[in-house]
Amino acid sequence: MPLFVKARSFLRNLFLSRRVEIDLDQEVHSHLSMLVEENTRGGMSPKEAQRAAWIELGGIEQVKEQVREQRIGNWLHSVLSDCRFALRQLRKSLAFAVTAVLTLALGIGSTTAIFSLINGALLNPYPYKNAERLATFVVFSAEQFRAWRFPATAFVDFKQQNHTFDDMFGLVYRKVHFTRSNGTEEFTAGSVTPDTFASLGIQPLLGRPLTDEDARPGAPPVFVISFRLWTSLFHRDRNILGTTHTLNATRMTLVGVMPPRFQIGDFELWLPLNITKNTFIPGAGIQSNEIWTVGHLKSGVSPETAAADLQLIAAPFQKDDPIYFPPHFRIVVNTLDSQAVGRDFKFGLFALMVGVTMLLLIACSNVANLLLARATTREREFGIRSALGAGRLRLIRQLLIESFLLAITSCALGCLFAYLGLKTMVAVIPPDTIPPEAAIRLSPAVLLFSLCATIITTVICGLVPALYAHHANPQVTHTSVGKGVSADSRQGNLRNSLVVAEVALSIVLSISSGLIMRSLFALQNVNLGFNPSKVVYADISLPEGQYDTARQKHFLFREVLNRITRFPSVLAATETTNFPPYTFGWTTVAISGQTPPQNRNTASIFCTEGYFQTVGLPLLRGALFSQNDVDAAHRLVVVNHTFVRDRFGEENPIGRQVRFSDYETWPDWPRDPYFEIVGVVADAKNAGLQDPPRPEVYLPGTLAGAPPRGLMISTTGNPHAILERVRSEVSAVDPNVAIGEAGTIATRLDHYYFARPRFLLITLCTFTAVAFLLVAVGVFSVISYTVAAQTHEIGIRIALGARTTQILSLVVKRGLRLILTGILIGLFASYFLTRLLSSQIWGVSTTDLSTFATMASLALFVGSLACLVPARRATLVEPIVALRHE
Amino acid sequence: MNSAPTTLLQGTLDLLILKSLVASEIHGLGISRRIQQITGGTFVVKPGSLFPALHRMEEEGWISSFWGDSENNRRAKYYRLTKAGRKQLEVETKRWGRISWAIAQALEAP
Numbered sequence: 004m005p006l007f008v009k010a011r012s013f014l015r016n017l018f019l020s021r022r023v024e025i026d027l028d029q030e031v032h033s034h035l036s037m038l039v040e041e042n043t044r045g046g047m048s049p050k051e052a053q054r055a056a057w058i059e060l061g062g063i064e065q066v067k068e069q070v071r072e073q074r075i076g077n078w079l080h081s082v083l084s085d086c087r088f089a090l091r092q093l094r095k096s097l098a099f100a101v102t103a104v105l106t107l108a109l110g111i112g113s114t115t116a117i118f119s120l121i122n123g124a125l126l127n128p129y130p131y132k133n134a135e136r137l138a139t140f141v142v143f144s145a146e147q148f149r150a151w152r153f154p155a156t157a158f159v160d161f162k163q164q165n166h167t168f169d170d171m172f173g174l175v176y177r178k179v180h181f182t183r184s185n186g187t188e189e190f191t192a193g194s195v196t197p198d199t200f201a202s203l204g205i206q207p208l209l210g211r212p213l214t215d216e217d218a219r220p221g222a223p224p225v226f227v228i229s230f231r232l233w234t235s236l237f238h239r240d241r242n243i244l245g246t247t248h249t250l251n252a253t254r255m256t257l258v259g260v261m262p263p264r265f266q267i268g269d270f271e272l273w274l275p276l277n278i279t280k281n282t283f284i285p286g287a288g289i290q291s292n293e294i295w296t297v298g299h300l301k302s303g304v305s306p307e308t309a310a311a312d313l314q315l316i317a318a319p320f321q322k323d324d325p326i327y328f329p330p331h332f333r334i335v336v337n338t339l340d341s342q343a344v345g346r347d348f349k350f351g352l353f354a355l356m357v358g359v360t361m362l363l364l365i366a367c368s369n370v371a372n373l374l375l376a377r378a379t380t381r382e383r384e385f386g387i388r389s390a391l392g393a394g395r396l397r398l399i400r401q402l403l404i405e406s407f408l409l410a411i412t413s414c415a416l417g418c419l420f421a422y423l424g425l426k427t428m429v430a431v432i433p434p435d436t437i438p439p440e441a442a443i444r445l446s447p448a449v450l451l452f453s454l455c456a457t458i459i460t461t462v463i464c465g466l467v468p469a470l471y472a473h474h475a476n477p478q479v480t481h482t483s484v485g486k487g488v489s490a491d492s493r494q495g496n497l498r499n500s501l502v503v504a505e506v507a508l509s510i511v512l513s514i515s516s517g518l519i520m521r522s523l524f525a526l527q528n529v530n531l532g533f534n535p536s537k538v539v540y541a542d543i544s545l546p547e548g549q550y551d552t553a554r555q556k557h558f559l560f561r562e563v564l565n566r567i568t569r570f571p572s573v574l575a576a577t578e579t580t581n582f583p584p585y586t587f588g589w590t591t592v593a594i595s596g597q598t599p600p601q602n603r604n605t606a607s608i609f610c611t612e613g614y615f616q617t618v619g620l621p622l623l624r625g626a627l628f629s630q631n632d633v634d635a636a637h638r639l640v641v642v643n644h645t646f647v648r649d650r651f652g653e654e655n656p657i658g659r660q661v662r663f664s665d666y667e668t669w670p671d672w673p674r675d676p677y678f679e680i681v682g683v684v685a686d687a688k689n690a691g692l693q694d695p696p697r698p699e700v701y702l703p704g705t706l707a708g709a710p711p712r713g714l715m716i717s718t719t720g721n722p723h724a725i726l727e728r729v730r731s732e733v734s735a736v737d738p739n740v741a742i743g744e745a746g747t748i749a750t751r752l753d754h755y756y757f758a759r760p761r762f763l764l765i766t767l768c769t770f771t772a773v774a775f776l777l778v779a780v781g782v783f784s785v786i787s788y789t790v791a792a793q794t795h796e797i798g799i800r801i802a803l804g805a806r807t808t809q810i811l812s813l814v815v816k817r818g819l820r821l822i823l824t825g826i827l828i829g830l831f832a833s834y835f836l837t838r839l840l841s842s843q844i845w846g847v848s849t850t851d852l853s854t855f856a857t858m859a860s861l862a863l864f865v866g867s868l869a870c871l872v873p874a875r876r877a878t879l880v881e882p883i884v885a886l887r888h889e
Numbered sequence: 890m891n892s893a894p895t896t897l898l899q900g901t902l903d904l905l906i907l908k909s910l911v912a913s914e915i916h917g918l919g920i921s922r923r924i925q926q927i928t929g930g931t932f933v934v935k936p937g938s939l940f941p942a943l944h945r946m947e948e949e950g951w952i953s954s955f956w957g958d959s960e961n962n963r964r965a966k967y968y969r970l971t972k973a974g975r976k977q978l979e980v981e982t983k984r985w986g987r988i989s990w991a992i993a994q995a996l997e998a999p
Contacts, residue, residue, distance in 0.1 A: 007950075008948070008949070008950030008973075009948060009949070009950065012947070012948040026966075027940075027944075029964070029966075030917065030940070030965075030966045031936070031940070033916075033959075033963060033964055033965045033966065034916075034917050034918055034936060034940075034965075036963065037916075037918045037959065037961075037963060037965065038918065040961060040963070041918070059935065059936065060935075060936050060937075061935060061936065061937045065937065066936050066937050066940055069937055069938075069940065069941045070940045070941045070944045072941070073941040073942075073944055073945040073948075074944065074945075074948065075948045
């Protein structure tokens with residue numbers, strides 16, 4: 004009960020303070036009048052009675068104050084009044100408050116944003132049950148230096164015989180043709196063992212997961228789709244459950260929709276799979292029978308222990324299946340968490356984290372300096388207050404409350420910055436760098452983090468001036484005259500070195516972003532020989548069984564090409580096995596009369612006669628192959644300039660015979676293996692944007708059926724309209740043929756080549772901007788402090804006849820010395836540090852002089868500007884005021 | 890805030906206030922006079938100590954207050970003992986008994 008009474012009193016004191024006060028006032032007054040009455044009754048004159056009563060009471064206000072001090076929650080009242088006072092103080096110097104809040108908000112915001120990214124992508128990328136124990140394993144051969152998955156027989160043994168996994172499920176990658184009324188689309192699907200869903204512990208958003216029943220032979224075919232597919236294909240229609248669809252020419256029933264973060268395998272849909280020793284999943288290529296195995300490690304089991312366990316099980320496989328289990332193979336187990344993000348990106352994230360923590364610290368020290376400069380000008384105020392009896396603790400609390408108010412406001416603003424920053428970052432994160440399951444957002448953990456950052460900020464920012472105020476002895480403040488900059492040189496050194504560090508950091512950041520910017524421009528200006536935004540490409544995905552031979556494929560492509568080239572906006576179109584700027588097929592080319600080379604260094608493209616016109620390749624010598632050559636599968640070859648230079652030198656290559664020994668194992672390869680070189684074309688990028696072109700050969704696509712292929716169309720019109728027409732034409736020729744990845748070459752370049760440097764650029768530019776802002780605030784606060792502390796000295800100088808320019812240079816010189824030191828250190832550090840970026844920089848030297856010079860002058864400019872404001876203030880010092888001030 | 894001797898005095902004041910309220914509910918001045926009377930004039934409680942003590946004890950829940958009319962028809966704030974207050978009086982009385990016994994023992998020691 005007493006607790007209840009106390010709580011009630013506390014609340015009443017807090018919320019009904021007016022009534023409590025009125026009550027107290029009435030009580031004291033009634034007491035006074037009763038005292039007067041008592042005294043009159045005792046025989047005193049009214050005047051005397053009044054006087055005696057006053058004496059006994061001892062002052063109405065004092066009594067009231069004594070009562071107030073006893074009240075529950077009195078501390079809260081005084082804190083609130085301190086808050087009100089602090090707010091008034093901050094409002095009085097709005098410029099200071101805005102600068103401080105912005106600086107801190109940038110620090111807190113950027114740390115929070117990067118921490119969210121790390122939290123979402125590295126610490127908790129997966130939403131699955133016990134995700135930290137999820138692990139996968141591969142067969143690794145040091146001799147072949149590669150790692151791969153394994154077939155069903157091994158999976159069954161691993162699953163049954165292991166002692167280190169709680170559960171184990173298998174996923175098989177496959178392409179699925181989804182045929183609908185308006186054509187066929189290709190999706191990546193996973194055939195998965197039904198226990199996958201239970202093991203991952205995620206319930207479907209709609210319907211049910213796949214069950215063991217579904218995987219039994221003869222069970223009605225069913226499938227489950229991802230949230231992504233539900234959105235893009237079905238527009239989140241809740242009524243699609245139970246509908247049947249044509250997948251790979253089979254009618255299948257849709258039984259479930261998974262929630263957004265269920266993205267195991269990055270698949271669009273999941274099909275049931277029952278893995279037995281004899282499981283063979285029909286489909287093109289060996290890849291569709293390699294099983295990706297995932298499971299929960301038993302609690303406390305390390306990946307290494309699990310690997311040793313699995314190695315024992317796998318040992319006998321070497322005899323039966325030496326292709327998958329070569330001599331000296333090793334089983335390597337990795338947790339999913341450890342593989343969520345590539346090593347480069349992980350390193351980048353941690354580097355960013357270090358960077359933003361430094362930014363936050365610098366922001367704190369800047370604000371501490373600002374507060375210090377203010378404290379110096381407020382010395383008189385503190386002196387008077389402590390003379391009036393304010394205790395040191397009370398003064399320190401006052402200052403801490405001021406900085407806490409600043410920090411809380413900054414925290415709120417910082418969270419807003421973090422939110423906006425995250426949105427931007429998620430939008431520009433390069434593709435395939437974070438797992439699709441990862442959710443990058445401001446989570447409770449992140450908000451807690453930023454709150455901690457705020458508290459640390461408060462302590463750092465508030466404590467320095469508070470400790471300074473602690474020294475504000477009223478007597479010293481009023482009597483000391485000669486306090487100048489030299490009085491606290493130790494603190495001064497710390498402040499100065501912080502400014503130097505800020506300038507140096509901004510130089511390193513700005514030079515890095517300058518270099519990245521220049522390499523991005525260089526990449527974007529690489530001449531491909533054609534306009535990449537006007538060339539459309541489309542991967543063609545063919546249904547199984549119908550298009551296995553070169554002739555069947557060619558029949559389809561020729562028909563589609565004929566239809567497409569009829570459009571007026573189409574300049575040229577071709578069938579091709581490769582899209583610029585990277586060629587995936589590398590082969591050995593033997594020239595008759597020369598010793599054959601050992602390495603596969605020549606790029607090869609199977610195409611039709613329209614290829615050269617489509618990508619704007621000029622003919623240098625000889626002739627190109629004609630439509631007739633392609634249709635008749637003549638053994639002709641066109642080579643590029645580099646091929647001629649490397650293999651023939653000054654000789655004439657036209658008419659020479661070459662053979663492709665790598666392709667001679669293909670069943671449909673011509674029996675006479677010799678090809679004739681008919682033409683030489685100019686070089687085009689075939690090893691990526693950065694590397695110079697390598698030797699390349701162009702062959703008629705009708706020569707071999709094996710390589711998968713697509714279409715490429717050069718247009719003068721809207722590329723998206725063309726793509727739509729290509730889709731409808733392909734579907735008109737054969738509704739079972741699907742278009743896979745498609746777009747313009749420009750989108751392809753963007754995805755593979757520009758996304759990464761652009762992400763780096765945006766991140767670095769943001770931090771560069773923040774760094775420059777911090778430099779400005781840092782220089783400004785330190786110089787302001789110096790000026791404030793030197794007011795007296797400056798006043799004397801002016802009184803003795805110093806000119807404005809002399810005062811100006813006195814102040815500016817001091818700032819410039821700091822800035823120049825910082826710039827020199829920054830340039831020196833950049834010279835070494837930019838080498839770390841060398842893998843990301845292309846087309847510009849990592850020690851590019853103009854970038855270094857530009858950024859140094861930019862820092863100098865920003866720094867000088869920040870010096871000028873307080874310097875100008877110094878010239879406005881009125882000598883009389885400055886001297887009377889003491 | 891307060892040093893040790895005042896804590897003792899404060900405890901004493903609490904005890905005296907509680908004791909003065911046992912018989913009837915009275916206002917501040919009445920309490921002050923009652924204490925003066927029952928201690929034979931040894932303790933004179935000034936408003937500066939009385940009111941803070943009354944308000945503190947009210948917040949502790951030992952006494953409760955209400956506005957009433959005084960003997961001379963003046964509005965005055967009256968205080969009465971609560972159940973918790975009676976318990977507290979017992980506790981304080983025992984404690985005081987122990988202290989005074991201990992002090993007496995100490996003074997009698999050679």
